[in-house]
Amino acid sequence: MTSDHAADIDRHVRVYITVFGALMALTIITVVVSRFHLPVPIAVSVALLVATIKGSLVACYFMHLISEKKLIYAVLMLTAVFFVALLALPAVTVHNGYWIH
Amino acid sequence: MTEPAAVAAPKPHIAHEVPHEALGFWRKYVFSTDHKVIGIQYAITGLLFLLFGFSLMMLMRWQLAYPGAALPLLGRLLGEARMPGGTMLPEFYNELGAMHGTIMVFLGVVPLAVGGFGNFVVPLQIGAQDMAFPRLNMASYWSFFLGGVTMLASFLVPGGAAQGGWTSYTPLSVLAGTGQTMWLIGMIFLITSSLLGAINFITTIIQLRAKGLTFLRFPFFVWTQFVTAFLLLLAFPPLEAAAVMQLMDRVAGTSFFLPSGLVVSGQVVAVAGGGNPLLWQHLFWFLAHPEVYVLILPGMGIVAEIIANNTRKPLWGYRSMVYSLVFLGFMSFIVWAHHMFMTGMGTAMAAFFQTTTMIISIPSVVILTALIISLWGGSIRFNTPMLFAVAFLPMFGIGGLTGLPLGLNVADIPLHDTYYVIAHFHYVVAPGTIFALFAGIYYWFPKATGRKMNETLGKIHFFGSLVCMNVVFMPMFLMGLAGVSRRLFDGGASYAFAQPVLHLNVVSSWGAWTLAIFQIPFIFNFFWSIWKGEQTDGNPWQATTIEWAAPSPPPHGNFPVAPEAYRGPYEYSVPGAAKDFLPQYEA
Amino acid sequence: MDIPYTVEVRRDTGLTNGKIGIWLFLASEVMLFGALFASYILIRTGAPSWPRGDTILNVPLATFNTLVLISSSVTMVMAWASLMRHRFGTFRIYMGATILLGFVFLVVKYFEYSHKFENGLYPSTNNFLAIYFTLTGLHMLHVFGGMMVNAYFLGPGSKLWKTNPEWFANRVEHSGLFWHFVDLVWIFLFPTLYLL
Ligand code: HEM
Numbered sequence: 037m038t039s040d041h042a043a044d045i046d047r048h049v050r051v052y053i054t055v056f057g058a059l060m061a062l063t064i065i066t067v068v069v070s071r072f073h074l075p076v077p078i079a080v081s082v083a084l085l086v087a088t089i090k091g092s093l094v095a096c097y098f099m100h101l102i103s104e105k106k107l108i109y110a111v112l113m114l115t116a117v118f119f120v121a122l123l124a125l126p127a128v129t130v131h132n133g134y135w136i137h
Numbered sequence: 138m139t140e141p142a143a144v145a146a147p148k149p150h151i152a153h154e155v156p157h158e159a160l161g162f163w164r165k166y167v168f169s170t171d172h173k174v175i176g177i178q179y180a181i182t183g184l185l186f187l188l189f190g191f192s193l194m195m196l197m198r199w200q201l202a203y204p205g206a207a208l209p210l211l212g213r214l215l216g217e218a219r220m221p222g223g224t225m226l227p228e229f230y231n232e233l234g235a236m237h238g239t240i241m242v243f244l245g246v247v248p249l250a251v252g253g254f255g256n257f258v259v260p261l262q263i264g265a266q267d268m269a270f271p272r273l274n275m276a277s278y279w280s281f282f283l284g285g286v287t288m289l290a291s292f293l294v295p296g297g298a299a300q301g302g303w304t305s306y307t308p309l310s311v312l313a314g315t316g317q318t319m320w321l322i323g324m325i326f327l328i329t330s331s332l333l334g335a336i337n338f339i340t341t342i343i344q345l346r347a348k349g350l351t352f353l354r355f356p357f358f359v360w361t362q363f364v365t366a367f368l369l370l371l372a373f374p375p376l377e378a379a380a381v382m383q384l385m386d387r388v389a390g391t392s393f394f395l396p397s398g399l400v401v402s403g404q405v406v407a408v409a410g411g412g413n414p415l416l417w418q419h420l421f422w423f424l425a426h427p428e429v430y431v432l433i434l435p436g437m438g439i440v441a442e443i444i445a446n447n448t449r450k451p452l453w454g455y456r457s458m459v460y461s462l463v464f465l466g467f468m469s470f471i472v473w474a475h476h477m478f479m480t481g482m483g484t485a486m487a488a489f490f491q492t493t494t495m496i497i498s499i500p501s502v503v504i505l506t507a508l509i510i511s512l513w514g515g516s517i518r519f520n521t522p523m524l525f526a527v528a529f530l531p532m533f534g535i536g537g538l539t540g541l542p543l544g545l546n547v548a549d550i551p552l553h554d555t556y557y558v559i560a561h562f563h564y565v566v567a568p569g570t571i572f573a574l575f576a577g578i579y580y581w582f583p584k585a586t587g588r589k590m591n592e593t594l595g596k597i598h599f600f601g602s603l604v605c606m607n608v609v610f611m612p613m614f615l616m617g618l619a620g621v622s623r624r625l626f627d628g629g630a631s632y633a634f635a636q637p638v639l640h641l642n643v644v645s646s647w648g649a650w651t652l653a654i655f656q657i658p659f660i661f662n663f664f665w666s667i668w669k670g671e672q673t674d675g676n677p678w679q680a681t682t683i684e685w686a687a688p689s690p691p692p693h694g695n696f697p698v699a700p701e702a703y704r705g706p707y708e709y710s711v712p713g714a715a716k717d718f719l720p721q722y723e724a
Numbered sequence: 725m726d727i728p729y730t731v732e733v734r735r736d737t738g739l740t741n742g743k744i745g746i747w748l749f750l751a752s753e754v755m756l757f758g759a760l761f762a763s764y765i766l767i768r769t770g771a772p773s774w775p776r777g778d779t780i781l782n783v784p785l786a787t788f789n790t791l792v793l794i795s796s797s798v799t800m801v802m803a804w805a806s807l808m809r810h811r812f813g814t815f816r817i818y819m820g821a822t823i824l825l826g827f828v829f830l831v832v833k834y835f836e837y838s839h840k841f842e843n844g845l846y847p848s849t850n851n852f853l854a855i856y857f858t859l860t861g862l863h864m865l866h867v868f869g870g871m872m873v874n875a876y877f878l879g880p881g882s883k884l885w886k887t888n889p890e891w892f893a894n895r896v897e898h899s900g901l902f903w904h905f906v907d908l909v910w911i912f913l914f915p916t917l918y919l920l
C-alpha cells in the first residue's frame with residue numbers, strides 16, 4: 037500500500053469512516069436482538085451472522101484484505117481449511133456414540 | 138529438470154561488504170543473530186538433550202530387564218526419593234518415561250532437525266545471506282532454551298517431573314504433582330519458539346531465495362522444511378490453547394478436562410466438573426499427528442540430498458516427491474483421531490479416520506519408493522553420510538509398514554497399548570530420523586567447520602548403531618504381539634502371559650547399552666574433527682546445491698557474491714558435461 | 725548486512741518480509757483462538773444446562789467496550805493513513821488515541837473482573853466462568869501486547885520515521901494488522917460470551 041497517492045488515501049479514509057459507522061450500528065443491532073430472547077438456534081445464527089459481517093468488514097477494510105496479494109490469500113485459505121477441521125472437532129466428539137462428559 | 142540456462146553471463150553483483158565490526162564474544166557466539174551460529178546452537182543443544190533423553194531411557198531399561206534389582210552405584214546416587222536402596226520406584230519410572238518422550242520429541246529431534254539443520258542449511262541452500270528475521274530467530278532459540286531449562290528443573294521440584302507420559306492425558310495429569318505444571322510452562326515456551334521459527338522459515342524461503350531459484354528448483358530438503366514449518370505454524374497453536382486450559386485447570390481450579398463426579402481413591406474430586414477429558418486428547422493429537430511428520434520430514438529431506446549426491450544421479454521422480462510431500466502435509470491435519478480408537482468412538486468416525494490414515498500412507502510410500510529407485514543403476518559412493526542415509530530407507534520402511542495395522546481400528550485396539558506401538562514408532566524416529574540426522578551431521582560438517590569427519594570412526598559408529606538399534610527394537614515387536622503393555626514399570630514381569638517373552642527385555646536392554654557405547658566414536662569424532670579433521674574446500678562432496686557455493690565455513694553473510702540458480706537441484710552425470718555434476722549456481 | 729525486502733517489496737510476491745511474517749503470525753493466532761472456540765462449543769454442547777451470558781455478565785459495560793475497541797481500530801488505521809499522507813503530527817495523535825482506547829478497554833475489564841470476584845464468581849465456579857475468564861484473559865493479554873508495540877512506535881520507535889519513513893509506515897501497518905485482529909477476536913467473543 038506504500039505507493040498510494042494522497043487522493044487514494046483520502047478515498048480510503050472515507051471508507052474507514054463508513055465502515056466505522058457500520059460496525060457501530062451492527063454492534064447495537066446485535067445487542068438489541070439479544071434482548072428478544074429468541075430460541076437458542078436462531079439467536080446463535082443471528083449473533084454469528086452479525087459477528088461474521090463485522091469481522092469481514094474489519095478484515096477487508098481495516099486490514100486491507102480486499103486488495104491483498106495472492107500469497108496472503110493462499111496462506112489464509114489454507115488456515116481456513118484447518119480452522120474448519122478444528123471446529124469440526126467438537127462435532128466428531130459429540131455424535132456417533134462418543135461419550136460426552 | 139533441464140531448464141535452459143540463463144543466456145547472458147551474469148554480472149556478479151557484490152551482495153555487501155562483509156562488515157568487520159568486531160562483535161564481542163557474547164554477541165558473536167551466545168546472543169548471535171547469524172543463522173549459522175543459531176543453527177549450531179540449536180544442534181548442539183538438541184544433541185545434548187538427545188543424549189540426556191537416551192540416558193533416562195538407559196535407566197529405565199535397567200528396571201525393565203531386571204525389575205526390582207538394585208542398580209549398582211548410580212542407583213544410590215539418585216537418592217532415596219527416587220531409588221531407595223538403588224531400586225527404582227514406580228513413580229520415578231513414570232517420570233523417566235514421560236520425560237524421555239517429551240525430551241526426545243520436543244527438545245531433541247525437533248530442535249536438531251528443524252532448529253539446527255533448518256537454520257544452518259536452508260538459507261545457504263536458497264542462496265540467502267541470513268534468515269528474514271534474524272532477531273526473531275535468536276528469540277526463538279532462547280525461548281526453546283528456557284523451555285528446556287524448565288523441563289530439566291522439573292526433576293528437582295517436590296514430587297519430581299511430570300509422570301503423565303509425553304501425552305499428558307487428562308484427567309490424570311490435572312490431578313498430578315507440581316512437575317506437571319512445570320511441564321505445561323515448558324511446553325508453552327517450546328511452542329512459542331517453534332511458532333516464531335516457523336514464521337521465519339516460511340518467510341525466508343518465499344522471500345529470500347536466490348534469483349532463478351523457483352519452487353521446483355528447490356532442493357528437496359528445502360521443500361521438507363517448508364512443509365514442516367507450515368505444520369508447526371498451524372498445528373501447534375491448538376496444543377498451546379490446550380496447555381493454557383490444562384494450566385487453568387491446575388492453577389485456577391477450572392474443569393475444562395475434569396468431568397462431573399470424578400472419583401479418585403474413593404473420594405469425589407471437589408471441582409465444578411462438566412469438563413471433557415477427551416477434549417485434551419483431541420487437541421493434543423491435532424498437534425501431535427502433524428508433529429510426527431515434523432519429526433520425519435526433515436530427515437527425509439536430508440536423506441534425499443545425500444542419496445542424490447552419492448548416487449551421482451538426479452533424484453528419481455523429484456516432482457512426484459514434492460507433490461506427495463505437500464499432499465502429505467495437508468492430510469496430516471485430518472487423521473489425528475487414529476490415536477484415539479481406544480476411546481470408544483463410533484464406527485462411522487472410526488471409518489473416516491482409518492480411511493484418511495490409509496490415504497496418507499500413500500504419499501510416504503511414494504517418497505520412499507522414489508528414493509529407493511534413485512539408488513538403481515547409480516555408481517554409489519558408500520561414505521558415512523550415505524551409509525546412514527541408505528540405512529534410513531529400510532528402517533523407516535519397517536516403521537511405516539508396521540504402522541498400517543495401527544491405523545485400522547480393529548487391529549489397533551489389541552495393539553495400541555502394547556510394546557508393538559513402541560517398536561513401530563521407534564523404528565520411524567530412532568533408526569529412521571536419528572539415522573537421517575546423523576547422516577546430515579556427517580554430510581554438512583565440512584560446511585560448518587571446513588573439515589571432514591573421520592570415515593573409519595564414522596563407519597564403526599554406523600555399523601554398531603545399525604545392529605544395536607535392531608537388537609533394541611525388534612524384540613519389542615514380539616513382546617507387543619505377545620500382549621505386553623507399554624508404560625509398565627516392571628516390563629510385564631507381574632503378568633503370567635508375558636513370562637514367555639520376558640527374556641526379550643534383557644536382550645533389548647543390552648542392545649540399548651551397547652548402542653550407547655557405539656556413540657562414543659561419534660562423540661570423539663565430532664570434537665576431534667573440529668580441530669584435526671581433514672581439511673576440505675568449499676565443495677568436498679562435489680555437490681550441486683547452492684550451499685556448496687559458499688566458503689567453508691561460510692562467513693557472516695554467507696556468500697561473497699550473491700548466487701543465482703541456473704537449473705534444477707540435482708544435475709548429476711548430465712550427458713556431455715565436462716564433470717559429473719553441474720552445480721545449480723554455475724552459469 | 726541488510727536483509728533484502730524489509731522495506732521494498734519482492735517483485736514476484738509483491739510483498740515485504742514483514743507483511744508475510746505478520747500474516748503468518750495471525751494465521752497461527754486464528755488456530756489458537758479457533759481451538760479455544762472449539763473447546764467452548766464442545767463443553768457447552770456437552771453441558772446439561774448453560775447460563776445465558778447476560779444473566780451473569782454485564783452487557784452494557786461489554787457493549788461499551790466493544791465500541792471502544794472498534795473505535796481504537798479506526799484510530800489505528802487513521803494513524804497509518806496519516807503516515808501515508810506524511811503528517812507525522814496527526815499520526816501521533818491517532819496513535820496516542822489508539823493506545824488510550826486500549827487502556828480504557830483494560831480498565832473497564834478490570835472493573836468487570838473485580839466485580840465478579842467480589843460476588844464470589846471465580847474461574848473455578850463453573851465452566852461458563854472458566855471459559856469466560858480464560859478467553860477474555862487471553863484476549864486481554866493480546867490487547868496489552870498490542871498496546872506495548874504501539875507505544876513503542878509512538879515513542880522510541882518513531883525515530884525511524886526520520887531515517888526511513890517508508891519502513892516506519894510499514895511497521896505501523898503491521899502493528900495495525902495485529903491490533904485489528906485483536907479487535908476482530910473481540911467481535912466474536914462479545915456475542916458468544918455475553919449475549920448467547
Ligand atoms: C535409541 C534410543 C531409544 C530407546 C532405546 C528408546 C526406548 C524407549 C522405550 C523402551 C520406551 C517405552 C517405555 C515404556 O513403555 O514404559 C520409549 C518410549 C517413548 N520414546 Fe523412546 N527410545 C529411544 C529413542 C527415542 C526417540 C529418538 C524418540 C523421539 C523422537 C523417542 C520417543 C519416545 C516416546 C514419545 C515414548 C513414549 C511412548 C508412550 O507414550 O508410551 N524415543 N522409548
Ligand SMILES: [Cu+2]
Nearest residue numbers: 426473475476
Ligand atoms: Cu498419527
